[in-house]
Amino acid sequence: xxxxxxxxxxxxxxxxxxxxxxxxxxxxxxxxxxxxxxxxxxxxxxxxxxxxxxxxxxxxxxxxxxxxxxxxxxxxxxxxxxxxxxxxxxxxxxxxxxxxxxxxxxxxxxxxxxxxxxxxxxxxxxxxxxxxxxxxxxxxxxxxxxxxxxxxxxxxxxxxxxxxxxxxxxxxxxxxxxxxxxxxxxxxxxxxxxxxxxxxxxxxxxxxxxxxxxxxxxxxxxxxxxxxxxxxxx
Amino acid sequence: xxxxxxxxxxxxxxxxxxxxxxxxxxxxxxxxxxxxxxxxxxxxxxxxxxxxxxxxxxxxxxxxxxxxxxxxxxxxxxxxxxxxxxxxxxxxxxxxxxxxxxxxxxxxxxxxxxxxxxxxxxxxxxxxxxxxxxxxxxxxxxxxxxxxxxxxxxxxxxxxxxxxxxxxxxxxxxxxxxxxxxxxxxxxxxxxxxxxxxxxxxxxxxx
Numbered sequence: 001x002x003x004x005x006x007x008x009x010x011x012x013x014x015x016x017x018x019x020x021x022x023x024x025x026x027x028x029x030x031x032x033x034x035x036x037x038x039x040x041x042x043x044x045x046x047x048x049x050x051x052x053x054x055x056x057x058x059x060x061x062x063x064x065x066x067x068x069x070x071x072x073x074x075x076x077x078x079x080x081x082x083x084x085x086x087x088x089x090x091x092x093x094x095x096x097x098x099x100x101x102x103x104x105x106x107x108x109x110x111x112x113x114x115x116x117x118x119x120x121x122x123x124x125x126x127x128x129x130x131x132x133x134x135x136x137x138x139x140x141x142x143x144x145x146x147x148x149x150x151x152x153x154x155x156x157x158x159x160x161x162x163x164x165x166x167x168x169x170x171x172x173x174x175x176x177x178x179x180x181x182x183x184x185x186x187x188x189x190x191x192x193x194x195x196x197x198x199x200x201x202x203x204x205x206x207x208x209x210x211x212x213x214x215x216x217x218x219x220x221x222x223x224x225x226x227x228x229x230x231x232x233x234x
Numbered sequence: 235x236x237x238x239x240x241x242x243x244x245x246x247x248x249x250x251x252x253x254x255x256x257x258x259x260x261x262x263x264x265x266x267x268x269x270x271x272x273x274x275x276x277x278x279x280x281x282x283x284x285x286x287x288x289x290x291x292x293x294x295x296x297x298x299x300x301x302x303x304x305x306x307x308x309x310x311x312x313x314x315x316x317x318x319x320x321x322x323x324x325x326x327x328x329x330x331x332x333x334x335x336x337x338x339x340x341x342x343x344x345x346x347x348x349x350x351x352x353x354x355x356x357x358x359x360x361x362x363x364x365x366x367x368x369x370x371x372x373x374x375x376x377x378x379x380x381x382x383x384x385x386x387x388x389x390x391x392x393x394x395x396x397x398x399x400x401x402x403x404x405x406x407x408x409x410x411x412x413x414x415x416x417x418x419x420x421x422x423x424x425x426x427x428x429x430x431x432x433x434x435x436x437x438x439x440x441x
Contacts, residue, residue: 027281027318028304030297053318080357081304089356096356101280102322102364109319121367122326125345125398128363158298170315172298174282177317205317221297227305228292 003164003214004193008039011187011213015152016045019072023108023150024052024062025179028081029224031172032061035189035217036154041068051075051108051148051182053101053175055085060222066094075148077101081224100128103145105178111147112181112210120145153183156219157206160188161196164211165204173205180210187213236378236407237424244269245422246334246375246405254331255284255324257365260303262375263334276312278330280361282321285313302361322361326368333369335362337376337401339391342438344401344413346374347393359396366397378406378435385437387411387418408432417441 005011022040026032037056040048041064048071055074056063065071066084073095079085088094099107100122110118119142123129133144155176158169166188168176180186193216237245239262247269250256257278258266267277267288277286279301286301287308295306324330339347346366349359366372380386387404403421404411409432410422417439423432433440 028300030281030300030304076358078358078360086356098358100359100363101318101361102326102368105318105322120326122364124367126363126395128359168315168317170296170298170309171279171282171300173315173317175318178319223295223297223306224300224304225306226295227289227307228295229289231291 001163003212004162005213005215008035008189008215008217009042011215012036012039012043015185015187016040016043018045019047019049020045020151021049021051023148023153023179023182024050025155025174025176026061027053027171027174029057029061029222031156031168031174031176032056033154033156033189034061034219035215036187037061037064040070040154041065044070046070047072049073049075051104051150051179053077053104055079055082057081057224058084073097075099075104077104098128105175107145107148108175108178108182111149112178115147117144117146119143148182150183151185153179153186155180155186155188157188157190159192159194159199160190160211160214161194161199161208162214163196164188164208164214165196165199166190166206166208166211167199167203168205177206180206185212186210187215189215189217191219192216235424235426238407240265241424242375242405242407245410246373247271249373249403250275250332255329257325257330257333257369259333259335259362261336263336264303266334266375278321278324279307280321280325280365282316282318283313285310287313322364325361325364328368328370330369332371332373333365334373334375335365337374337386339386339388339393340374340376340401340404341388341391342413342417343390344399345391346372346396346401347391349396350394352394362396366400371402372400374401374404376404376406378408378432385435387436387438389438408435414441
C-alpha cells in the first residue's frame with residue numbers, strides 16, 4: 001500500500017477529466033489544498049464543477065482556477081471575496097449553486113457515508129427550498145437535500161502517516177474531512193508525512209481509508225484578514 | 235440619543251445567558267463579546283471551533299486559526315476544534331443557545347433577510363441559514379433605519395429570505411422589540427428615545 005507520491009501533478013495522474021466534479025476542503029484560505037490547486041491549473045483540465053465552501057480570492061486558492069476559466073460551476077456558501085468570480089458570474093460565464101454552509105458540509109458527509117439524501121430545516125421558506133421535496137416531521141417542515149459523491153476530493157491536512165491517517169491543525173480542519181469522505185478518490189496534501197505508528201491512534205481525525213494518494217509539500221498559508229490587538233490590552 | 239454601535243452590542247450581551255454556547259455574527263454582533271462581563275459564555279465559530287478567544291497579539295497570528303469572518307483569532311483553555319459537518323450538527327441540532335446576527339430587513343412575522351440583494355450583492359448566505367434554522371434564540375442587532383431613512387423593520391421582507399419566522403428579538407439603535415403574535419412588541423426604548431419616535435421610524439405593526 002504505497003499512497004505517497006512525489007509531486008501534486010504525479011498524485012493527480014490519471015484522475016482528471018473534463019467536466020468532472022471535485023470536492024475541495026478549506027474555509028476561506030484556511031486549510032486549502034494549495035499544491036493540488038496549482039497542479040489542477042497546470043493540468044489544464046476544464047469544465048470543472050467544484051464543491052467548496054468558498055472560491056478563494058483573486059490570484060490565490062481556487063481563484064487561480066477561475067482566472068484560467070477552468071471552472072464551469074461552483075457549489076459554495078460564500079463567494080464574497082473574489083472579484084473575478086463576481087465578474088464571471090454576473091456575465092453569465094460561471095454557474096453558481098448556493099448551498100447553506102451546514103447543508104454543503106452535510107451533503108459531503110452524507111454522500112461519503114452512502115446516504116443519498118437527508119432532510120433539514122435549513123432554508124425552508126427561502127429560495128434554497130425551491131424545487132426540493134418538503135416533508136413534515138413532528139409538525140415541522142424540512143426539505144430534502146442530496147448527498148454529494150465527487151469524482152475527486154482534494155484536501156489538506158497537517159500531518160499524515162504513510163497510510164493516510166491524518167491529523168488537522170486548529171480551524172484548518174473545517175471542510176477537509178467531509179470533502180475527503182465524499183470523493184470517489186481522495187488526494188491529500190500535508191505539511192509532513194510521518195511513519196505509521198508515530199501518530200496516536202486515538203487522535204486520528206481522518207482514518208486513512210478515505211485517503212488514496214498523499215503528497216508532502218510547503219504551504220504559503222496566506223492570511224485573509226489579519227486582525228491583531230495591542231499588548232497593553234492584555 | 236439613540237444607542238451607538240457599542241451600546242447596541244452591550245444591550246445584546248445582556249441577552250446572553252450564563253453558561254451557554256453562543257454564535258456571534260460579523261459586524262456589531264462581534265462586539266458583543268466585549269460586554270459579556272462575568273458571565274461564562276463559550277463562543278462558537280462555525281468554521282469549526284468552540285471557545286473562541288480575542289485577536290492575537292501582533293506577530294502571533296496563526297493562518298490555521300481564524301473565525302468565520304476569516305479574521306485571525308486565538309484559542310482559550312476550553313477550546314475544541316472540529317470539522318464543518320460536526321459544527322453545523324451542533325447548530326442544526328439546537329445545541330447553540332443563541333445567535334446574534336446583523337440584518338438588512340426583519341419582518342413583523344420574524345422573517346429575516348440578510349444575505350442577498352438581487353443584481354447587486356451576490357456573496358452568499360454562508361452559515362446564516364443554518365444558524366437561524368437551528369439555534370435556540372435568534373437575536374438581530376441592526377440600525378432601525380437604512381441609510382435612506384427607511385425602516386428596516388417591515389410588514390414583509392422585500393429581499394430574499396434567510397429564514398422564515400426565525401427572529402425572536404431585535405435590538406436597534408432606537409430600542410428592543412420582540413416578535414410576537416400580530417407584530418412587534420416594544421420591550422425597551424433607548425435612553426432619550428420616545429415611543430412615538432420609535433413608532434414613526436417603524437413600518438412593521440407594533441402591538
